[in-house]
Each structure stands twice: as structure tokens, then as C-alpha cells.
Amino acid sequence: MKIIKKIIHVSALAAFLSTMSVSQAAAPPIELSSDVQELVAVVDANGKSQFKAVAADEIVPGDRILYTTTFKNNGDKASDKIVISNPIPNNTRFLSGTATGENSVITYSVDNGVSWGSVQSLKVKLKDGTVRAAEASDYTNIRWEYRRSLQPTEAKAVSFQAQLL
Amino acid sequence: MNINNNILKISFSLAVLLGSQVSFAGGTEAGTVVENTATLSYSVGGAAQSDIVSDVADFTVDNKVDLNVTGDSATNILVGPSSARSTTGNKLSYTLTNEGNLAQDFEIGVTHLTTDEFDAGTAPATATPQAAEVCQYTITPTTVPATALTGPHNLADAPIVSLGIDETALIEVICSMPNRPDVDDGHTSTIDVLATAVDAAGDIMVETAAADTEDAIDVVLADDDAATTTDTSDRNAMHSAIQTFEIDAPMLSVLKTSAVISDPLNLTVNPKRIPGAIIEYTITIQNTSDSEATGVTASDLLTAVVDGEVAFVASSIAVVGATGTVNTYASDTVTVTGITVPAGTIAAPGEVKVTFQVEIL
Structure with a gap:
């Protein structure tokens, strides 16, 4: 009974959120954009292999993908308590240690955003009931908590890398 | 309430673990659109504002053409001299695997290696006791198509087999062994099986030229170099393997x-x-x-x-x-x-x- 109530509650909230975002879409004070690029290994003049971001035109299984989320304050007031959450896209695997974001606390979820934790604290429960430390490939979502205020006209970016399965 | 919560969490993480399994060895199927959306929450002057959802960053998974041919035996197949093609042991077996991320047609070519010691299935010095029976082969896909492959095929044929993602086909070559004084114990005959990825028109698959669109399915060749005489480089839409008959005769x-x-x-x-x-x-x-x-x-x-x-x-x-x-x-x-x-x-x-x-x- 309680569980059913909860599900109804969650779906109602989701509906509320989606209608809100539609109504706000006309003039959001913060502009949020997501960009995808492919990372290809190139060998520089010194013989070192480095990744270079190119347009995501030709991506096949195994390729490395760079996602960049840019947020910019178009309003006339400072914004704070900014939290960006991003599900790991379908058919991809998060690459360990690739999430970046200045002045941000980065946490992960292994249960579609129900609970969040650090790389060290996250656990997953296996089919046989045993619990093990979560691996990067277990992550379902990433979250950046931006610890500063975003001043008017200021723009920042966070990013992470994934591999196409 | 707390207990209910825990149950919910556990069932969520279990579902995630099962769902994140890779469904194909060849990877995500070509044509799949991978989308990404970020969500941002924020406050202004201490008041929480509505979430903002980003635009969708997406791309279409391209077609990785990859194939692998392996010989099923690590050692030479021992055969008797002057033995018939129908002899149980006179068979070389190869496995072709579609390792790409889309269903693919493959043209099969079976040839004698020119650097071996004799060619199985060729004319003997005498017609008795075993006349020459040319080599033939059959192709058996794991999923046999509605239009069954006719066979057996001769070496000059170039049949085409269609394989789904991760599917394999068994290729079996049978030959008679000649009755020749120069073909005795330890002499070998090697046969190469080459598979070539081809398009619907039967033409070899080619890599899509660079600088094309994000939403189209481009072709990327990903096969390895088999280092055989018929496949000498990687990413050429071909792969081959060799297997060897060895005459095993008491002297x-x-x-x-x-x-x-x-x-x-x-x-x-x-x-x-x-x-x-x-x-x-x-x-x-x-x-x-x-x-x-x-x-x-x-x-x-x-x-x-x-x-x-x-x-x-x-x-x-x-x-x-x-x-x-x-x-x-x-x-x-x-x-x-x-x-x-x-x-x-x-x-x-x-x-x-x-x-x-x-x-x-």
C-alpha cells in the first residue's frame, strides 16, 4: 500500500517537473547545453598518444565519447546551490576518473539517482545477495554540486567521458 | 517506512545491474541513437527555482564491420593416403563469426595454398585405388536462413552467407587424398578459407569517407590482420584462416x-x-x-x-x-x-x- 502510494507520488512529481520545465523554457535565467564529441587518440610530435576531441560523426562500439555540459547565467541575479545531474547515456559505460568540474563536488549514483555517493562509498548488491564496491561501469548517474555562486553572464562547464558498448 | 525504502533501493540497483549488461559481443547495434540530457537545479537569492533541462546531445551508432575466421583444429588433420572424399576424417573445419554490430553478408572463398606440398583432391598418379574427387565445402550458419544455402560448393564458387550480430557459420571442406608415390607420410596440403564482408550488391564493404553526417550510419572497418596469404592487413573487410591435411601413412x-x-x-x-x-x-x-x-x-x-x-x-x-x-x-x-x-x-x-x-x- 505504501509502495503504491510512493510510486504515484513520484510519477506526479515527474509530471510536475516536466510541465515546469516546459513553461520555463521560454526564458530560463540559466542556459544549459549538452554537447557530445568523440575522443580519438592522436600521436603528437614527441610520440606521445593523446586524446583529441572531434565531431561525433563516426562512432562505433569501443569508441571514447566526451560529454560537456555548459551552464551560463543569462539572468541579472547571481544563482547558487547549482546542481547538475546527468544520467550515463544508454549503451555507454562511464570511464573511471573522467568527470571534471571546477569548484564542484562530484558524486555518483548506481540506482538511477535514488541515492548518491562518492567513488569510495558506493556499493552494489549482486544477484546472490553479496555486496561489493561499485565500479565505474555500475554508475547510472553523475551529479555536480557547484560550490560557488554563478554571477550574471558567467559561464562554466563540467564534463565526463564514456565508452560506447 | 524505512524498510520499504530499502526494498525499493535494492530493487532499483538490481535492475540497473542486469540492465547494464552488454547485449552483444559486437557492441551496440548500428543505428542506435544514444542521447544525453543534463538537468540543472539552482537557487536565486535563497529561493529554489525550477529545474532546467538541457537540449539533447545525441549521435547515431555507426556500423562497425568486423569478422573473424578461425580454424577449428590447432593441429594438422591426419588423413590416409589414397582415401575417398567421403572418408570421415577427410574434413577441415572453420568458423566464421560476425563480430560487427549489424547483420552482414559475407562472401566465402576457399583456395589451395600454393606453398604447401601437394593439393588434396587433385589427380593421382593412378586412378586406383582412389580416383581424384575435387574438394567441396558446405556452409552451415547457426541460424539457417529461410532460403537455405545450397551446397556443396566447389572451390570456384563464391557463395554468400548472411549472419546476424554475433552469429557464426561452420565451413567444412572435404577432399580426397591422392595415390602418388611422392605423397607419403608427413606430406601436407593446406586450404585457406577467406571471408569478405560484402554489401547487398555483392561488392566489398568500404569505409565511409571522412567528414560525414552525425545522424547517418557510416561504415567503419574493424577487422584484424589474419597474417595469411589471402589477408595481409587489418581493416580490409576480410579475414581468413588455414587448416592442413597431413598424410599419415605407416612406412x-x-x-x-x-x-x-x-x-x-x-x-x-x-x-x-x-x-x-x-x-x-x-x-x-x-x-x-x-x-x-x-x-x-x-x-x-x-x-x-x-x-x-x-x-x-x-x-x-x-x-x-x-x-x-x-x-x-x-x-x-x-x-x-x-x-x-x-x-x-x-x-x-x-x-x-x-x-x-x-x-x-
Whole structure:
């Protein structure tokens, strides 16, 4: 009974959120954009292999993908308590240690955003009931908590890398 | 309430773990659109504002063309000389796997390696006992299509097999072995099976030129270099493997010697070959190949008995180095059947000795 109530509650909230975002879409004070690029290994003049971001035109299984989320304050007031959450896209695997974001606390979820934790604290429960430390490939979502205020006209970016399965 | 919460969480993480399994070894299917959306929450002046959802960043998964041909045996397939194509063991097996991320057509080519020692299935020096039967092959996909592949195919054919993602096809090549004096134990015949990824028109798959669109399905070749004579580079939409027939034939030699055992006067001390003396003949059969020879028969017509010069000593036939033989003496002939000569080498041949005695008349 309680569980059913909860599900109804969650779906109602989701509906509320989606209608809100539609109504706000006309003039959001913060502009949020997501960009995808492919990372290809190139060998520089010194013989070192480095990744270079190119347009995501030709991506096949195994390729490395760079996602960049840019947020910019178009309003006339400072914004704070900014939290960006991003599900790991379908058919991809998060690459360990690739999430970046200045002045941000980065946490992960292994249960579609129900609970969040650090790389060290996250656990997953296996089919046989045993619990093990979560691996990067277990992550379902990433979250950046931006610890500063975003001043008017200021723009920042966070990013992470994934591999196409 | 708390307990309910926990149950919810656990069921969520379980579902995630199962859902994140890779469904195909070849990876995400070509044409899949991978989307990403970020959500941002924020406050202004301490008041929480509505979430903002980003635009969708997406791309279409391109077609990775990848294939692999492997020979099913790590060692040479041993065959008998002058054996028929229908002989159970006269078969080389290969497995073709579609390792790409889309269903793909493959053209099959089967050829003789030119650098081996003989070509199986070619004309023998004599038509008997085994006439040449050209090599043929069959293709058996794991999922047999509605329009079944006709076969068997000849080497000149270039049949096409369609394989879904991760599907495999078994390719089996059968040949007769020639009856030729120069094709004996240890000689090899190698056959190459090449698979080429082709499009619907039967043309070889080519990589899409650079600088194309994000939403189209482009072709990327991803096959490895098989390092065979038919596939010498990676990313060429081809892969091949070789397997080898090796003739496995016992190589026998026969030597007959005689020694005098006793005579009526000297008895066994320095006996001489005088009338009444007992002579022992030894037939030595040696095998220098690495396979044993079974069902060998040794027979010796004693012409000296026919001529009335010697007499066979009854029950004097003995066999050393083999058991279970049938030893007979009839019609002036010594016959030993059912001999198994063990395998050996040129330095240390497998050996069986047959001895029998006669008395000088």
C-alpha cells in the first residue's frame, strides 16, 4: 500500500517537473547545453598518444565519447546551490576518473539517482545477495554540486567521458 | 517506512545491474541513437527555482564491420593416403563469426595454398585405388536462413552467407587424398578459407569517407590482420584462416635373414649348413612413420620346400614384438596375419620379427 502510494507520488512529481520545465523554457535565467564529441587518440610530435576531441560523426562500439555540459547565467541575479545531474547515456559505460568540474563536488549514483555517493562509498548488491564496491561501469548517474555562486553572464562547464558498448 | 525504502533501493540497483549488461559481443547495434540530457537545479537569492533541462546531445551508432575466421583444429588433420572424399576424417573445419554490430553478408572463398606440398583432391598418379574427387565445402550458419544455402560448393564458387550480430557459420571442406608415390607420410596440403564482408550488391564493404553526417550510419572497418596469404592487413573487410591435411601413412620395410641353429654332428656348437641342419629364417618388419601399421600380413612361399631341398619344421613360427597374430603354414607358405607394427622413427623404427625354421634335406 505504501509502495503504491510512493510510486504515484513520484510519477506526479515527474509530471510536475516536466510541465515546469516546459513553461520555463521560454526564458530560463540559466542556459544549459549538452554537447557530445568523440575522443580519438592522436600521436603528437614527441610520440606521445593523446586524446583529441572531434565531431561525433563516426562512432562505433569501443569508441571514447566526451560529454560537456555548459551552464551560463543569462539572468541579472547571481544563482547558487547549482546542481547538475546527468544520467550515463544508454549503451555507454562511464570511464573511471573522467568527470571534471571546477569548484564542484562530484558524486555518483548506481540506482538511477535514488541515492548518491562518492567513488569510495558506493556499493552494489549482486544477484546472490553479496555486496561489493561499485565500479565505474555500475554508475547510472553523475551529479555536480557547484560550490560557488554563478554571477550574471558567467559561464562554466563540467564534463565526463564514456565508452560506447 | 524505512524498510520499504530499502526494498525499493535494492530493487532499483538490481535492475540497473542486469540492465547494464552488454547485449552483444559486437557492441551496440548500428543505428542506435544514444542521447544525453543534463538537468540543472539552482537557487536565486535563497529561493529554489525550477529545474532546467538541457537540449539533447545525441549521435547515431555507426556500423562497425568486423569478422573473424578461425580454424577449428590447432593441429594438422591426419588423413590416409589414397582415401575417398567421403572418408570421415577427410574434413577441415572453420568458423566464421560476425563480430560487427549489424547483420552482414559475407562472401566465402576457399583456395589451395600454393606453398604447401601437394593439393588434396587433385589427380593421382593412378586412378586406383582412389580416383581424384575435387574438394567441396558446405556452409552451415547457426541460424539457417529461410532460403537455405545450397551446397556443396566447389572451390570456384563464391557463395554468400548472411549472419546476424554475433552469429557464426561452420565451413567444412572435404577432399580426397591422392595415390602418388611422392605423397607419403608427413606430406601436407593446406586450404585457406577467406571471408569478405560484402554489401547487398555483392561488392566489398568500404569505409565511409571522412567528414560525414552525425545522424547517418557510416561504415567503419574493424577487422584484424589474419597474417595469411589471402589477408595481409587489418581493416580490409576480410579475414581468413588455414587448416592442413597431413598424410599419415605407416612406412614399412621388410628384411629376411637366415641363421643356422644346429647340425647333426656339431649340434649347437658352431653348426654348419649340412643335411639335417636346422636353419632359422627371420623376417624383420620395420615402421619408420609416426603412425602404427595394423592388419599387416607377412607371407613367405618357401621355394626350397617346393624344390625338395628343405622341410618346414612344424609349429616353428614365432612372432616377436606383436601379439594376437594368426600363424599358419599351408601350401608350402608361411603366413602370419594380424600383425600390428608400432610407430617409430627412422633412427628407432617400430619393429616386429617373424621367425620360422626349416631342416636341410
